Amino acid sequence: MVKPHIVGAHYGLRDWLGQRVTAVLMALYTVIFAFNALMLPEMSYEAWSGMFGGGFMQFATFLFFMSLFYHAWVGVRDIFMDYIKPVGVRLALHVIVLFLLIGYAGWVARILWRL
Amino acid sequence: MSTKRTVQFKIYRYDPDRDDKPYMQDISVDLEPSDKKLLDALVRLKVKDDSTSFRRSCREGVCGSDAMNINGKNGLACLTEVDDLKQPIVLRPLPGLPVIRDLIVDMTQFFKQYHSIKPYLVNNDPAPERERLQSPEDREELNGLYECILCACCSTSCPSFWWNPDKFVGPAGLLAAYRFIADTRDQEASERLDNLEDPYRLFRCHTIMNCVDVCPKSLNPTRAIGKIKDMMVRRAV
Numbered sequence: 216m217v218k219p220h221i222v223g224a225h226y227g228l229r230d231w232l233g234q235r236v237t238a239v240l241m242a243l244y245t246v247i248f249a250f251n252a253l254m255l256p257e258m259s260y261e262a263w264s265g266m267f268g269g270g271f272m273q274f275a276t277f278l279f280f281m282s283l284f285y286h287a288w289v290g291v292r293d294i295f296m297d298y299i300k301p302v303g304v305r306l307a308l309h310v311i312v313l314f315l316l317i318g319y320a321g322w323v324a325r326i327l328w329r330l
Numbered sequence: 331m332s333t334k335r336t337v338q339f340k341i342y343r344y345d346p347d348r349d350d351k352p353y354m355q356d357i358s359v360d361l362e363p364s365d366k367k368l369l370d371a372l373v374r375l376k377v378k379d380d381s382t383s384f385r386r387s388c389r390e391g392v393c394g395s396d397a398m399n400i401n402g403k404n405g406l407a408c409l410t411e412v413d414d415l416k417q418p419i420v421l422r423p424l425p426g427l428p429v430i431r432d433l434i435v436d437m438t439q440f441f442k443q444y445h446s447i448k449p450y451l452v453n454n455d456p457a458p459e460r461e462r463l464q465s466p467e468d469r470e471e472l473n474g475l476y477e478c479i480l481c482a483c484c485s486t487s488c489p490s491f492w493w494n495p496d497k498f499v500g501p502a503g504l505l506a507a508y509r510f511i512a513d514t515r516d517q518e519a520s521e522r523l524d525n526l527e528d529p530y531r532l533f534r535c536h537t538i539m540n541c542v543d544v545c546p547k548s549l550n551p552t553r554a555i556g557k558i559k560d561m562m563v564r565r566a567v
Contacts (some may be wrong), residue, residue: 227529228562293536296529297493 238280338418384433393482404483425485447507475509484541490534497530501541501551508554
């Protein structure tokens with residue numbers, strides 16, 4: 216079989232840029248989270264859930280998890296691209312990870328807006 | 331004047347016609363006072379055991395033939411001071427490429443990637459009577475890019491190239507790609523960026539900078555790769 220040298224999948228930039236932007240966002244959130252956690256008057260369930268109950272923290276925490284999932288998607292996909300050579304297996308793993316992350320995103324939303 | 335000295339070698343040996351598998355050979359060589367570089371020692375060694383195979387040509391860091399893995403780090407034998415090396419000097423072929431024999435590797439994949447970036451000027455305007463001129467500022471941009479001798483020290487020290495030599499262009503190829511993207515006389519910068527916008531070809535680089543660490547010409551492929559990414563962002567955002 217002839218194997219032509221095919222180049223240019225025409226994606227990669229968005230994911231690479233996205234991974235960097237989400238990294239910055241997660242770093243910022245970590246600072247906000249640490250500050251808020253240290254400012255808690257006491258370490259109780261009420262104080263802890265109250266910290267995430269405010270509109271801003273809900274928004275920021277949701278954004279953090281979305282960033283985490285996108286970041287993880289690109290990272291895990293990169294690892295599969297390096298180590299999993301059979302294309303069928305790789306595609307299956309991509310789909311499993313993608314669905315898992317989408318599921319986690321729904322789970323996060325449910326937890327956050329239940330508070 | 332330095333006196334006669336002996337160096338100990340541990341050399342990767344493999345002759346596919348005779349050996350079942352590669353092995354490491356211990357051998358020592360007496361050097362003459364005039365022997366300064368690792369290549370000088372290797373030439374002495376070749377006299378002692380002429381079955382040892384390695385590439386060499388210009389012996390002054392211009393041709394890039396004698397790239398090898400020296401005490402775990404890729405480099406050119408002709409530019410490496412033999413007295414600076416810890417003994418026994420462990421020599422292996424460049425990692426990740428198929429071994430033809432002993433320290434000689436098959437560089438086909440490496441050059442395939444180099445050719446894939448079209449390493450030549452593309453300019454469809456009628457050729458001027460004399461040369462195509464550049465301003466000194468424009469020419470300045472090519473410094474640190476054109477000096478690459480294609481020894482493959484960088485690409486063969488890059489894990490991304492080890493895992494995907496057929497898909498990732500590698501630091502040497504990407505440095506060359508930027509050399510032509512940055513050339514004001516070239517008219518195909520956009521097509522060149524298109525050619526690289528790919529999760530494998532360019533974005534396998536995770537900036538670990540092994541390439542910068544080993545380059546015998548002190549070039550910086552990571553910076554060139556960063557500039558390509560920068561141009562892609564500017565074009566897309």
